[in-house]
Amino acid sequence: MIFTRTIWDTIEPYFLKKEAWGEPDKISGFLLLILHDIRLRSSWPMIIHCGTQGKHCKGSYHYKGLAVDFHFKPPNNSISFRDQAKFLMQYLIDMQFSNFTGLGIYPEWKHPGFHLDCRESKARWLKQNGEYVGINRF
Numbered sequence: 001m002i003f004t005r006t007i008w009d010t011i012e013p014y015f016l017k018k019e020a021w022g023e024p025d026k027i028s029g030f031l032l033l034i035l036h037d038i039r040l041r042s043s044w045p046m047i048i049h050c051g052t053q054g055k056h057c058k059g060s061y062h063y064k065g066l067a068v069d070f071h072f073k074p075p076n077n078s079i080s081f082r083d084q085a086k087f088l089m090q091y092l093i094d095m096q097f098s099n100f101t102g103l104g105i106y107p108e109w110k111h112p113g114f115h116l117d118c119r120e121s122k123a124r125w126l127k128q129n130g131e132y133v134g135i136n137r138f
């Protein structure tokens with residue numbers, strides 16, 4: 001048997017290339033698989049804000065195709081943002097992704113959401129009142 005499905009075939013219909021990824025072919029397949037798994041387990045639709053495009057800090061994982069910003073859109077806003085953040089943090093622990101991921105929590109975005117990236121270490125942060133603080137403040 002020859003494996004001919006691409007990552008994009010694998011993660012449709014939940015994620016499509018035409019969404020706001022910037023350059024979708026540059027996005028890490030590992031990151032896309034994680035996003036897909038989060039989508040399946042949470043059952044919450046996910047709206048992609050950006051992948052490789054947009055303005056980020058110098059050397060950002062975004063430019064390497066290793067980071068995505070998004071928000072969840074649970075039906076009827078039935079899940080609080082705090083519970084969404086808790087779900088994500090617990091998910092990363094349960095799946096043993098903790099030490100290889102960066103997770104940023106952004107409650108003050110127009111659509112409160114998250115930054116998720118693949119990296120060689122663990123990073124967690126919260127942006128509140130325009131400042132980056134530890135997630136224990138959340």
Ligand SMILES: [Zn+2]
Nearest residue numbers: 067068069115
């Ligand atoms: Zn980001």
